[in-house]
Amino acid sequence: MNIYVLVKQVPATDKVKIDETTGTMKREEVEAVINPLDLYAIEGALRIREIYNDSHITAVSMGPSKAEEVLKEAISMGCDHGILLSDRAFAGADTWATSYTIASLIKKMGDFSLIITGEKATDGETGQVGPSLAGQLNLPIVTYVGSIVEVRDDYIVVEREIEYGTEVVRVKLPAVISVVKAIGEPRLPTLRGKIRARETRIDVYNLESLGLNREEVGLSGSPTRVVKVFYPRISREGKKVKTSTPDEAVNSIIQFLEIRGIL
């Protein structure tokens, strides 16, 4: 079966520098890595291939040409192939426009069984691309998958980790699933994998080769607009106590709790 895994390149740390005049991230100053939660999506795909031997895994990413790195990493972990969606026109895409662009690739590519995503990216933290893509392609989606139970030609059985327990779900293929950490610790790249990654050519698709119009993608194709980015000003009538001894500190804590009837 053909499996797509969606991966994203994100800033390496949460101490991102912000350009205060424009409110945008100073991307060039931060090291970029594969979204840590996407490693679980890759792991999920590899586990499915172990159950269903005749599987081909394609990692897909959208981003600048530098994002090729995360596809190479995916291949070094065991994915077979990598596709990068890259065009200046894709810049500034929100989750809808990102999903739309990825959907246009999927529609071009012919038969497949599964699209696997991570829970969310650690930079945007929305987790919307998987379900939005499913909605746009009219595919079933199973989110928060923590374990793969059974893989067949035309369906899979998975477990969903949700608020009050574990839901066992059977879904017909093709389908989209998003996986969470419970899927299992992602394997490390192997030496053989790294060599293969170096030798594997990443296919790049742009606006033209996807057959899209400029207005449908990137910022112009995005229903949402960021209108303001700011550091929060939090106003709460706080009382800062500088204490000289731990005893004094504990006194003020206990008094605080007593006043509120906690103690």
Next chain:
Amino acid sequence: MSKDVIILGETKGEKIHPVTYELLAWGKGLSEKLNSNLSVVILGKNLEGVEEIIYYGADKVYYFEHSALDIFNVEIYSEVLVPFIKKMQPEIVLAGATTTGRTIMPYLAGKLKTGLTADCTSLDIEEKTGLLLQTRPAIGGNVLATIKTPLHKPQMATVRPKGKRPLERDPNRKGDIEIIRPEININSRIERLDFKTREEEVSLVDAEIVVSGGKGLKDPQNFSMLFEISRILGAAVGASRSVVDMGWVEYPHQVGLSGKTVNPRVYIAIGISGAVQHLAGMMNSESIIAINKDPEAPIFQVADLGIVGDALEILPVLKKRLEERKRNV
């Protein structure tokens, strides 16, 4: 009068999920500013207490009842909700950022071709345009971003459970409940085979007191002191993202944008500097105590009691004093 503000209610079995009432508190201010109806759409089977939704602030409830709607299924829910939203043409659709909300909302937005903003920490109406201003932490939770959906309808957003308290329940409030029994013609490709209930590992979300620790505690041994103090106080233990990432404590303890949102009576932040992404998960606590060595730590901006000091010196004393009190009671 403009079109409705619609809240996507949630169920738990045959009961109304409390996040539905919280969503009404979010929606009220918006519908008042827009001079519109605040409506709730809820899907289920044999639901109890639907009138409660009116008592908590809804003007109108659209209750879709069908045996196929007893549990959440994204395809069947979407089969009901897409035509409903197209017919109603609401200005705004809000849902909770639960696993259900996080699945159905982007799925619907994908089908309806409209904008969706996840995990908003504040919502407002722009006076000039009447557009929804959706504010959420962005860029790894270091800043806040305000987002608009200028040209597409409805404007869709999710908010975290426990991010706001419900309005006061008023059993004399009047409103309209319309029960709709839809025809459901699809065979969903998704089928639930089983459900295994699990006890929440930490009742963090419902705790009255949360004792939360961060990097300032230096190592996992020191962090484990929080469990002892929590036991004495009857509190739950929370944690910042960095210590969860370092493996000091399991993910279910994480408070913040990427973890849980809490609003206990007292939140005690120990050795937590207070990144925006953490503040987003605890800012609405009734009261906050912060202990941190760094007097400039942002956590002090939200603290009702801020103690500039070394948590590693303070905690053993606090533990001893609390133990003594307990013995003397």
